Amino acid sequence: MPLAARDRFMLKRQMVDALDQNPDWDFRRTNMLLGEFDCTPLGGYGNEDFLFEDSIRNVSDAVLIEMYSLVTGAEPVDAVAQSHASDSSVWKSGYVRVFLSHSAQHKRFVGQVADELAVSGIHGFVAHDTMEYEQPWQDQIEQGLRTMQAFVAITHPEFLASPWCQQEVGWALGRGVPRYVVRYPSDPVGFVGRTQWPQGAELDHREVASLILEWVSRMPEFSDQIVDGLLAALSRAQNYIDAGATAKRIATIDTLTPSQWNQLASIWHTNDQVGRAGLVGRALAPYYSSHGQTWPPLNPA
Structure with a gap:
């Protein structure tokens, strides 16, 4: 299973932090690592501002996991586990x-x-x-x-x-x-x-x-997932109080993608603890209006 984008981000961030905090990873050793994986080295004419994260931007999942293991000392299985966590009960x-x-x-x-x-x-x-x-x-x-x-x-x-x-x-x-x-x-x-x-x-x-x-x-690695989690929580809400509390948090998000707007509308129409809850309406109606969206939402089904 491919690594999720958020897990690639997390592995890269942890490598950057490890390189910054460990004095053993000097310029020469870092470039040796990049060279072993055919990545562009740091420094040199014309790329003085080229960063480690730029060099590894497009590496494969397998290369990313192996580099992560070398830099952090963590077992590759920990990195792979991140991509399979959704399968965990x-x-x-x-x-x-x-x-x-x-x-x-x-x-x-x-x-x-x-x-x-x-x-x-x-x-x-x-x-x-x-x-x-x-x-x-x-x-x-x-x-x-x-x-x-x-x-x-x-x-x-x-x-x-x-x-x-x-x-x-x-x-x-x-x-x-x-x-x-x-x-x-x-x-x-x-x-x-x-x-x-x-x-x-x-x-x-x-x-x-x-x-x-x-x-x-x-x-930042959790920003998209927070939205997805909020929508999942709203979908699973079993009472109007929880639904209202979740809707208030959704209304603090800057904006939603078209897919997320459709998902929110679908939840409003399929979960009666959402669609029939005054607390949800009071939280979402101004939010919809401020983003030029129709309220109440049309059923996307």
């Missing part, structure tokens, strides 16, 4: 895949955070809630870690004492995925503790979810 299709690391004592609160994120098109993996029955639990956690697109640790005292939580942090660091910490209220330890992270001890689950959503939304 531990994630909702179309949603941004965020692993929520926490101690078991706080799984109820973290589950509420995950429920709030789902309204915004983000699937928060919560061990023992996300996992399927009658399946090896450790295998499912590893599958979640192997195929996550981003990692969030919610650190409380029990988190710091848990070897499982610390292994999950190590996995995220080793894979180089985007990572974020909410102190609840404990400061993280180890390498991830070098950054100043937000304090969440006084926040409820909605406010913690809002922090995570704001962080995810800032990353």
Whole structure:
């Protein structure tokens, strides 16, 4: 299966970050790598501003995965897993895949955070809630870690004492995925503790979810997927409250593609929790008007 565009972007971004942060990857060594894969070298007359990402722009998936492994030290299987994550039963299709690391004592609160994120098109993996029955639990956690697109640790005292939580942090660091910490209220330890992270001890689950959503939304590799996830969440809405909350988030998007407008119209006509919900209409009617779209939307079927 070909790598998705978002996964190619993520692999390239992680390589660029690794090259910038590791002094061993100097100009000479980087050009040696590019030469091995028949890519245009950096520097030289006429291309002083030519960047590494320019050189690898059109490499094949196979070359990209092999280069990623050489630069980051990660196993190629981790890169390949990204393209097959949609086949994994531990994630909702179309949603941004965020692993929520926490101690078991706080799984109820973290589950509420995950429920709030789902309204915004983000699937928060919560061990023992996300996992399927009658399946090896450790295998499912590893599958979640192997195929996550981003990692969030919610650190409380029990988190710091848990070897499982610390292994999950190590996995995220080793894979180089985007990572974020909410102190609840404990400061993280180890390498991830070098950054100043937000304090969440006084926040409820909605406010913690809002922090995570704001962080995810800032990353360009997730922008298209956030829209797709929001549309998927609206399509699956089983009550008018969730439908209204999702519609409000959709109305904050700058614009939609023609295909996304059609998908939104189809959802409005096929899910009665959307089409019959006043909360949805109040959120979407001004949005449609401001973009020159007909309201209520015509049925594209």
